[in-house]
Amino acid sequence: MTAITKPTVLITGCSEESHDDVEILPLDVTSASSITSCVDAVEKRTGGRLDVLVNNAGAMFSMPLLDTDIDQSKKLFEVNVWGVLARVYNTSKAATRWLSETLRIGMKGLGVRVVTAMIGEVNTKIYANGLAGTGVMQREAEEPDVTAENLVRDVLSGRDGHVWHGGVVAGRAKYFHWTLPERFFEWMLLATRGVYQIKPPQQP
Incomplete structure (x- = not known):
């Protein structure tokens, strides 16, 4: 061949x-x-x-932390974290983010650029293929072709470190992450996602 x-x-x-x-x-x-x-x-x-090399492989898992099945969580980390070396979802994504940053620093001297894609909402099959969750709150998703074109442009232009793409959510997160206090940033991202409607069960 x-x-x-x-x-x-x-x-x-x-x-x-x-x-x-x-x-x-x-x-x-x-x-x-x-x-x-x-x-x-x-x-x-x-x-x-x-x-x-684009480390895109991942599995979706959406579940309150205290209700999370440990075996399913281990499977998730096998794919989303250890799969990058050889992302419960948000914690595993955070681990991958800082793993990528560590690689960026260590590989820079060898002439290898590492780009960490901070992706918001993209209209893919990740919920259909995930372990749990339906994606019902994903209302402003970007089309995959748009996200892909932006990432290709970042790579070919010589970018490294964090780049943010994937609909309105990614744009908000990019700027609020650096400019707002942590708790206000948290509220901005979660206010419309039902998190603050969670209440303890009524006592009989």
Whole structure:
């Protein structure tokens, strides 16, 4: 097989929709043997060079922390955190964020840029494929093509560190994160999501 000469990108966790110049490879990010097989396949197709790696693989889990099933949570971390090395959802995403920042600092001297994509609401199948949750509160989702184009532009323009995309929520989060007190920032993100309507059960 002739090696690919154009710049190459490996995106984990993609859907099976076909596009021109896109080849779908099997990959389970929680399986060492699957990762090894995928790496071997990429090396053969690219001649040993990969220009961009997008750690997109992930699972969705939406559940109050105290009601969370530990076994399901472990499976989530296997995919969303340890799968990045070899995201209950918000805590695992936070872990991945700072893992990426650590990689950015450590890899900079080697000429490798690490971009941490802070994605808000995108109209994907993540809730349909998730362990729990329906996405009913996701009302201002951005279309995947728009998010993808913005991320490609960030990578090709030389950006590194945090970039924010994915509808109105991502835009709010980007600016409020740096300008507002933590509790007010929290309220701005959660005020319309039903969190503050949670009440203790009535005593008989």
